[in-house]
Amino acid sequence: MHRSGATMAWNVFKFCTALRGLGSIMILLVLGVVGVSYYAVVFTTYGPALTAGWPDSVIAMAVLILFHCLLVMLLWSYFAAVLTDPGCVPPNWRPAVDEERGEADPLNGSEFSNVQSDPSNQQVRVCRKCNQLKPPRCHHCSVCGRCVLKMDHHCVWVVNCVGALNYKHFLLFLFYTFLETTVVTVSLLPNFVSFFSDAEIPGTPSTLATTFLAFVLNLAFALSVFGFLVMHISLVAANTTTIEAYEKKTTPKWRYDLGRRKNFEQVFGMDKQYWLIPAYSEEDIRRMPVLQGLEYPSKLDFDSQEY
Known part of the structure; x- marks a missing residue:
């Protein structure tokens, strides 16, 4: 039994190491797909059509403008998800104490000794691997070897965890990737159809x-x-994450579900001007x-505030 447990731990370690190495390859793969698409759309198909005269030149200009706008937003969102830290637990973090409700500090006295042995405690938890709250x-x-705030999943495509601070960036990456790949597919569809016809294809x-x-x-x-985007839209609407959605729940209603609009604002912020860019306004960050x-209002807290 001991050797079996050691073998399992070693296999998991090898798997995590492989995921770290795979991430760099995924970045190259993303850039490779972008490069192939750029060459096919700009240099091969619609770039030469700019001098073809009306109406081909107008169509080509419209396609190229839309293509480049979406490409800029795609790359911005992608590298924001890659380079933004998803959020880690601050050193010596302690949960806030609500003095107005008369709640005692759960870390005082003998209660703290029961935290690790009571996994049902929703207020205070301890990570056995990090040995921290x-x-x-x-x-x-x-894979990252640390605790991640509001962790959704570890994504090899962005070589990073998707968590509280970069979840919006990841969603926008999916959104703009879907739009960009759809535009490229539709714009290259006539060429693809020509491959299976008797028409002569230049090039x-x-x-x-x-x-x-x-x-x-x-x-x-x-x-x-598109499938991933639909899944994550449903997660945002319910104010849950991929990990939380697959955890076993005993309560019929998720405690952090505050309604679709407030759930959406907890990811994208309240400033509408920033909804479609991978950033937050200073006002949203402040309020x-x-x-x-670190702090997530529950449905119970929200209802009591309204009352």
Whole structure:
């Protein structure tokens, strides 16, 4: 039994190490797909059409403007998700004490000794691997080797955990990826249809192969990303994460579900001007502690405030 447990721990360690190495490859893969799509759309198909005269030049200009706008937003959101720390537990973090309700500090006296042995305690939890207190909705990532605030999942595509501070960036990356790949697929569809017709197709064999590859890749990405996007929209609407959605719940209603609008604002903020960019306004950061990943109002707290 002891050897079996050691083997399992070693296999998990090898798996986490493989995920870290896979991340760098995924970044190159994303940039590779972007490069192939850019070459097929700009240099091969619609760039030369700019001098073709009316109406081809107008259509080409519209496609290129839309393509570049979405590409800028896609790359901005992607690297924001990659480079933004998802949020970690501050040193010596302690849960807030609500003195108005007369709540005692759960870390005083003998209560703290029971925290580790009582996993049902929703107020205070301790990570056995990090040996530190865990805020609400915080989970330990075996790949990153630390606790992540409001952890959704570890994503090899962004070489990072998706958590409280970069979840919005990740969602916008999915959103703009779906739009961009859909635009590329539709814009290259006439060329793809021409491959299976008797019409003569201009271009060299290499450019034709690149166009064909770009169409297939973008179609595949558009369909797959659409599924992930729909799933995460449903998670945002219920104010839950991927990990929380798959955890076993005994209560019929999720305690952090405050309604679709407030659930949406806890991810995207209240400033509408910032909803479609991977950033938050200073005003939202100041007045919405939930964006920092440490405090999450529950439905009970929200109802009592309204009352």
